[in-house]
Amino acid sequence: MKRVLEPEVMESRLESEAFDEYQKKTMYYWWPQIKKFLRMFEIKSSHKILDVAAGPANFAIELSKQYKAKVIATDLSNEMLILAKQNVRAANASKLVKIVKDDAKNMHFKSNSFDFVFCRYTLHQIPNPLLALNEMWRVTKPRGKIFVYDLVRPKNNIELKQSLSNVEKLYKEEKIKLWRVMLNAAADSLSAGLAENEVMKLLKKSNISNFKITFENGTFRSYRLIATKK
Numbered sequence: 001m002k003r004v005l006e007p008e009v010m011e012s013r014l015e016s017e018a019f020d021e022y023q024k025k026t027m028y029y030w031w032p033q034i035k036k037f038l039r040m041f042e043i044k045s046s047h048k049i050l051d052v053a054a055g056p057a058n059f060a061i062e063l064s065k066q067y068k069a070k071v072i073a074t075d076l077s078n079e080m081l082i083l084a085k086q087n088v089r090a091a092n093a094s095k096l097v098k099i100v101k102d103d104a105k106n107m108h109f110k111s112n113s114f115d116f117v118f119c120r121y122t123l124h125q126i127p128n129p130l131l132a133l134n135e136m137w138r139v140t141k142p143r144g145k146i147f148v149y150d151l152v153r154p155k156n157n158i159e160l161k162q163s164l165s166n167v168e169k170l171y172k173e174e175k176i177k178l179w180r181v182m183l184n185a186a187a188d189s190l191s192a193g194l195a196e197n198e199v200m201k202l203l204k205k206s207n208i209s210n211f212k213i214t215f216e217n218g219t220f221r222s223y224r225l226i227a228t229k230k
């Protein structure tokens with residue numbers, strides 16, 4: 001399958017609300033998987049964490065609760081930022097989680113500012129993900145770590161249909177009210193993802209050194225990228 005780009009920023013209110021509902025209802029499912037990886041990052045409460053393109057920021061809130069650490073959550077979508085701020089208030093997390101409008105491709109943060117940079121399911125949205133990857137690396141402190149994960153574009157229509165059928169099952173099991181909106185978004189995102197060889201090429205081109213990447217089959221195929229800055 002060829003890569004078909006989707007709109008980079010999720011500006012629609014309906015899509016943002018659907019995404020918020022989805023993050024909340026499936027947190028119990030995703031968070032234990034993320035936590036397994038987080039153990040190797042040795043995050044401390046004194047660390048500064050960045051959640052790049054956090055959407056409604058439910059994962060940023062979990063990160064702050066888990067480590068009692070300060071988290072900055074960014075996004076470019078005004079609708080996502082509104083929901084993120086509401087979620088932070090509702091979780092009573094305003095002391096630790098700050099919501100900031102920022103472009104992942106050209107961040108306003110100084111170089112070497114964060115101990116841990118987290119980015120989940122976003123690179124596929126960005127036409128030139130190299131810019132975002134290099135920015136994440138730039139803002140990571142020496143000895144800091146990044147954890148990026150994202151979906152892999154299916155090889156063909158059969159794989160695409162299978163992945164969509166898996167996500168539809170998940171949305172229905174979790175009683176996602178806006179499951180149709182999510183299913184359309186998933187179809188667009190899977191088509192906009194990078195293929196495995198494109199992910200590897202991207203990493204070779206990037207400034208990131210010292211990385212480990214794993215590809216996994218699940219509801220859909222995805223990759224986990226871990227790197228420590230020297």
Ligand SMILES: C[S@@+](CC[C@H](N)C(=O)[O-])C[C@H]1O[C@@H](n2cnc3c(N)ncnc32)[C@H](O)[C@@H]1O
Nearest residue numbers: 008009010053054055075076077103104120121
């Ligand atoms: C699929 S959502 C993922 C949200 C969240 N990271 C998660 O794992 O649930 C992708 C998010 O990336 C945001 N986004 C896309 N391009 C961006 C950019 N250049 N800078 C900041 N945010 C961006 C979108 O607005 C959207 O909220």
